[in-house]
Amino acid sequence: MSSDSVVRGLRHQLVDRLRSDVLSGYYAEGQPIRQDEVVARYNVSRTPVREALIQLAEEGLVTTTPNRGARVAKQAPxxxxxxxxxxxxxxxxxxxxxxxxxxxxxxxxxxxxxxxxxxxxxxxxxxxxxxxxxxxxxxxxxxxxxxxxxxxxxxxxxxxxxxxxxxxxxxxxxxxxxxxxxxxxxxxxxxxxxxxxxxxxxxxxxxxxxxxxxxxxxxxxxxxxxxxxxxx
The missing domain is CATH 1.20.120.530 (GntR ligand-binding domain-like)
Incomplete structure (x- = not known):
């Protein structure tokens, strides 16, 4: 298996885990998702964490702001x-x-x-x-x-x-x-x-x-x- 495949597999797993964290309420609405905390909890590097948060932002689960990181997105009223x-x-x-x-x-x-x-x-x-x-x-x-x-x-x-x-x-x-x-x-x-x-x-x-x-x-x-x- 190539190193690229390993990286993609890790990113996919991390996206699934973070998505579950948001959907299940582990992270509350509006709560920051700090990269350092995710890195330590899942024992991964910053790159897959950053890429996972970008994907979750595309799905509408988190919002990202330059220099302020990611937060759990608000839900519909x-x-x-x-x-x-x-x-x-x-x-x-x-x-x-x-x-x-x-x-x-x-x-x-x-x-x-x-x-x-x-x-x-x-x-x-x-x-x-x-x-x-x-x-x-x-x-x-x-x-x-x-x-x-x-x-x-x-x-x-x-x-x-x-x-x-x-x-x-x-x-x-x-x-x-x-x-x-x-x-x-x-x-x-x-x-x-x-x-x-x-x-x-x-x-x-x-x-x-x-x-x-x-x-x-x-x-x-x-x-x-x-x-x-x-x-x-």
Whole structure:
């Protein structure tokens, strides 16, 4: 393996780790991400850290300012977030349908590994850890579709609603229910019925009230569009 391949592999791993740190809430909104701290925590040099932060800035997860470094980007306000979650659902269900026929033992092994980590985090009442594995689970479904543009859109979208994962988990009386829900989703996938799996999966993403608001908004926009065409 060439040295360039090793560097690219290290950068990719570091991007994944820092992305998880931001999405799971390890770094709070507006918090500086100091290169020295990342270098020490992950035992890497400054170059891959700098390159990783540039990529996260392109994804909208961090903002960078000359001579001031990187900070975790602000999320969308609540009024906007309510409409982003149903869009996230559309993207994830589309990705699932697109790749369902390619579900393999390797992919199910990946699901099982995520579920194991999620279970351990639930048992430890580790909310940040649960959020990290929840996001990893949904990201794995997007990655199955093997559509880089779809992954980029999803990553940017989730970056804007990342607090939803953390807040929704705290609403559970029993945190283990987060694990049980995701385990049930995987068991539905094992059944092999794409429509049943897509329907079950969709029902467990986000807030149904937000979905209704989103659909009302689309209907309202369509109605206004028809009115404009009649006037013209």
């Amino acid at each position: 609540d009024s906007i977030r309510e409409f982003l979650i149903p869009i996230r659902r559309i993207i994830e269900v589309y990705a699932l349908k697109l790749s369902f026929s390619r579900l393999s033992d390797e992919q199910f092994a990946r699901f099982d590994a995520i579920l194991q980590k999620m279970r351990e985090a639930c048992e430890a009442n580790d909310y940040a850890g649960v959020a990290e594995q929840d996001i990893a689970f949904h990201r794995s479904i997007i990655e199955m579709a093997d559509e880089p543009s779809l992954l980029k859109i999803w990553t940017t979208l989730v970056g804007q609603v990342r607090m939803h994962f953390q807040q929704s988990h705290r609403a559970y009386d029993d945190l283990m229910d987060v694990y049980r829900e995701h385990a049930a989703i995987v068991e539905t996938f094992r059944g092999g019925d794409v429509e049943e799996s897509a329907s079950y999966f969709a029902q467990r993403i986000g807030d149904t009230d937000a979905s209704a608001m989103f659909e009302d908004l689309l209907i309202s926009k369509k109605s206004k569009g028809r009115t404009r065409r009649k006037k013209s």
